[in-house]
Amino acid sequence: MKDEREIVTVTIDGIEVQAPKGELLIRVAQDNGTFVPRFCWHERMKPVGMCRMCLVEVEGVRGMPPACTTTVTDGMVVNTKSETVKKAQDGVLEFLLINHPLDCPVCDRGGECPLQDQTLAFGPGESRYVEEKRHFEKPIPISELVLLDRERCIQCSRCTRFADEIAxxxxxxxxxxxxxxxxxxxxxxxxTSYFSGNTVQVCPVGALTAKPYRFRARPWDLSAVETSCQTCSVGCRGSLESSSNELVRLLGVDVEPVNHGWLCDKGRFGYEATHAEDRARNPMIRRDGALVECSWPEALDAAAEGIKRSLDLHGPASIAMVGGSRGTNEDAYLWARLAKGVIGTDNVDAQIGDGLPAEVVLGLPGATIPDLDEAAAIILLGPDLKEELPVLYLRVRRACVDLGVPILDVSAVDHGLSKYAAASIRHLPGEQASAAREISAALAPLIEGRSGPIVVVLGRSDVATSAEPTVAAAAIIREIPNTRFLIALRRGNVRGAIDLGLAPGFLPGRVTLDAGAGRFAAAWGSAPAEVGLDTAGIFNAASEGRIGALILVGADIVNDFPDRRLVRAGVGGAGFVICINATVTEAAAEADVFLPATVWGEKSGTTTNLEGRISRVGRKIAAVGNPMPDFRIASELALRLGTDFDLETVEEIQDEIARVAPAFAEVDAQLLKRARDGVVLPLALHRDELVLEPRRIPVIDFSWEPIKPEGPGEFEVVEPEVVEPVLEADASDEAAAEEESALPVDISNGAGLPDAQLFVWSAQHAAQPTPGRDNYALRLSAGRSLYDNGRTVASTPALRALIPAQTLRVNPSEISRVGVADGESVRVSTARGSLVLSLTGDANVPAGVAVMPFNIGETGVGDLVDVSLVVTDLRLETLR
Incomplete structure (x- = not known):
């Protein structure tokens, strides 16, 4: 957002500088090269002036005001280095050190501690205090992840303010x-905050320490690389640090358009999963009914032979690929090229049955995360952001609480942001379209007198309901003027995988198969002849024996897909199964070939977050054993199938993507290296947001301060012709679409092909009404929990204890109706199956709805859901 405040002239230590009127003096000084010492001030929190370390002299002002609460005015004259200021700084530091223990040799902050640094730079140099210092029991756990040493605390209130103001x-x-x-x-x-680790990072001393990092390393023993978190699709920036080839810490990097330096605890501490004991280190093939380790050439030859055999017997349509959303963009591109350009199949889907169709993801007018701050209103029609996209939750909350943007909540049950909503529309799961018809009336009073776009956070609210109701609702909301969408996607690089062709009906660069087949046949040598199946379609076909070779890429498919019975039948019915993963999952244990892959922290490249922002991923450690990067596995398989990609490095892949994928035009390796905040696609529409730098970002300044990218640059702005997406096509629209698809592709600005067309999607397998629904049935809502039984949490000792117990939550009236006690176990039955679960009453759950996390427990929602149905209804029975 452009700063339109009046510019004033301020003199700081004899040097005239210019700054916006009303800006905080401490920030103006810092931006112009003068560091004013501070402890309580933090750039992302409200100033409080508690520590008094930033006292300065201002001509004409009585006393010494704190720089963190003083705003600049025209003609202001400031002195930050006078004897009076120095005496005040000496006094503040001497008071702080009276009771602060000399724990530096054993304190985690030693070597990167502001109290150490500022005592040396601004302190008195010696202490006059000889009495006994105060003592407290230490450390005491204030959460499962954070320990408190009260003796070290200097009462700056950063931790308490973060918890209150930000989280x-x-x-x-x-x-x-x-x-x-x-x-x-x-x-x-x-x-129990999901963001407790941020209090450790903002603490200016060692009063708060993180259990996973405590006593692990010293700052001078660490090396760091800037990277993007891949725990979810927000793509938070962080500084990944290692010692002795072991990841030991992830710190948030303050990137204005994305995460403001904040991380959720799952993202912050999930790096431990990289060193999980169950990591697969060597390739395996099936011999005599069991997987046995073998060499890479032997495994790759066996995998290629299985693919060739299916091709020869049944053609490209007999081969399918599922997954690819946990890798990098470069991985996704070569998997797409292998499947669609070498094998010739379009049976490819990176989404594991819990997202939205690629037509919707790519066809809706997109919003960026910063658009939330300037929105006229925010409509929430999707998952619980606090559970599934925690840092996006922080950004939406900030827009509402701090910037006054009203929220319209359209949901089946209360969630993390419901209490901040200015208006709410409640609906039964599966009835999103009916609720969407009420949005215009509910929205009108909220946006009266406000400008800016209406930003819709859109996604599947739960996996027990199909995508169809959400897509129908999106089609209705799209008719509201000036509406933009942030698609709430699951898994780290789903957006990048879809952008690069890991979706049925699409090719890399947001190009439909019909529009881009000729172009990619020329670039690759071939392209699929017909649109393929999505994940549900693939497993249906496999269960019927129509898939001769099934390639699973980085997916724990049995636990990720909503319908376990179908996926198990599909894996069992496939003629030949190749699994590329870091661990041997349930499906991998049934594979004919297992190929171990490197994971986050061991690979470099780029990922694309939910808004379409491409950011770099850094390689910090070398993999232990013999895992191979995905893109190399794809290249080796292609070579054995007769095609040499001739791409040896990540940079070479990035350059090829920029050449052949229209939406990625000009986004080559050099641009990606210099883009400070990443590149939002398509570049032609977001050039004015692009900030370049001549070198890579120095990730560490002061770890206690917001870690910030540095080095602004310039980029020529070119205004493209924008092709608006259409909603539904009649006969004339179809003719126009055919004419557009014949347009020549000009990759000079990425706008040569029209945007993907949004339409009201109908499932490939016709959805049927839930059988047996009656007055005793409840509608199941099954969202995801932040702490789950997925690989990241289950393989992270620090997080494992945070997994909640599996329970079914219902309105208390339902417990009375069934005739059981709160907490008692009942039988839960659906058209798919039944489970015994603990029943809990929750007044926040509407009558007629049952709520259960999808990804908790050994058995659960996946055993109850039939993906051929639009919704999942269930019945409760006593066990007495």
């Missing part, structure tokens, strides 16, 4: 007074 989890506060003041938690409300 909205006011679960820690100050207790007592004077010398006994300390950070406390509440007995009935433990510090």
């Amino acid at each position: 909205g989890d006011r679960l820690i506060d100050f207790g007592e007074r004077g010398g006994e003041m300390q950070v406390i938690t509440y007995p009935d409300d433990p510090f």
Whole structure:
């Protein structure tokens, strides 16, 4: 957002500088090369002036005001280095050190501690205090992840302000007074915030430490690389640090368009999964009914032979590929090229049956995360952001609470942001379209007098309901003027995988198969002849014996896909199964060939987040054993199938993508290296947001301060011709679409092909109404939980203990109707199957709805859902 404030002239230590009127003096000084010492001030929090370390002299002002609460005015004269200021700094530091223990040799902050640094730079140099310091029991756990050392605390309130202002989890506060003041938690409300690790990073001393990092390393033993988190599709930037070829820490990097330096705890501590004990280190093939380790050439030859055999017997349509959303863009592109350009199949889907059709993801007018701040209103029609996209939750909350953007919540049950909504529309799962018809009336009073786009956060609210109701609702909302969509996708690089062709009916660069087949046949040598199957279609075909070779790429398919019975039947019915993964999952254990792949932290490249922003992923450590990057596995398989990709490096792949994929035009390796905040696709529409730098980002300045990219640059702005997406096509529209598809492709600005056309999607397998629905049935809502039984949490010791117990939540009236006690186990039955679960009453769950996390427990939602149905209805029976 352009700053339109009046520019004033300020003199700081004899040097005239210009700054926007009303800007904080501490920020103006910092932006112009003068560091004013501070402890309590943080760029992303409200100033409070508690620590008094930033006192300065201002001509004409009585006393010394704190720079963190003083705003600049025209003609202001400031002195930050006078003897008076120096004396004040000496006094503040001396008071802080009276009770601060000399734990530096054993403190995790030693070597990167602002109190150390500022005592040396601004302190008195010696202490006059000889009395006994105060003592507290230490450390005490304030959460499963954070330890508190009260002796070290300097009462700056950064941790309590973060919890309150940023996370909205006011679960820690100050207790007592004077010398006994300390950070406390509440007995009935433990510090269970999903963002607790941020309090450790913002703490300017070692009062708060993270259990996974405590006593692990010293800053001078660490090396770091900037990277993008792949835990979810927000793509938060972070500094990944290692020691002795082991990942030991991830710190948030302050990137304005994305995460503001914040990370969720799953993303912050999930790096431990890279070193999981169950990592597969060597390739395997099936011999005598069992997987046995073998050499890479032997495994690759066996995999290629299985693909060739299916091709020869049944043609390209007998081969399918599922997955690819956990790798990099470069991985996704070569998997797409292998499947669609070498094998010739379009049976490819990176989404595991829990997302939205690629036509919708690519066809809706897109919003960016910063659009939330300037929106006229935000419509929430999707998953619980706090559980599934936690840092996007922080951005939406900030837009509402701090910037006054109203929220319209359209959901089946309350979620993390419901309490901030200005208006809410409740509906039964599966009835999103009916709710969408009420949005215009509910929205009108919210946007009256407001400007800016209406940003819709759109996604599948739960996996027990098909995509069809959400797509129907999107078609209705699309008719509201000035509406843009942020698609809430699951898994780290789903957007990048779809952009690069890992979706049926699409080729790399957001090009439909019909529009781009000729272009890619020329570039690759061939392209699929017909549109293929999505994940559900692939497993249906495999269960019927119509898939001769099934390639599973980085997916725990049995636990990720909503319908376990179907996926198990599909894996069992496929003629030949190749699994590329880091661990031997349930499906991998049934594979004919297993190929171990490198994971995040061991590979470099790029990923694309949910808004279409491409960011770099850094390789920090060398893989242990013999895993191989996905793109190399794809290249080796292609070579054995008769095609040499001749692409040896990530940069070479990026350059090829820029040449052949229209939406990626000009986004080559050099641009990606220099783009400070990443590149939003298509570049032609977002050039004005692009900031370049001549070198890579220095990731560490002061770890206690927001870690920020540096080095602005320039880029020529070119205004493209924008082709608006259409909603539904009649006969004239279809003719126009055919004419557009024949347009020549000009990759000079990425706008040569029309945008993908959005249409009201109908499932490939006709959805049927739920059988047996009656007055006793409940409608199941099954969203995801942040802490789940997925690989990241299950392989991370620090997070494993946070997985909640599996339970079915219903309105208390349902418990009374069934005639059981709260917490008692009942039989839960659907058209697909039945389970025994604990039943819990929750007044926030509407009558007629049952809520259960999808990804908790050994058995669960996947055993109850039939993906051929639009919704999942269930019945409760007592066990007595």
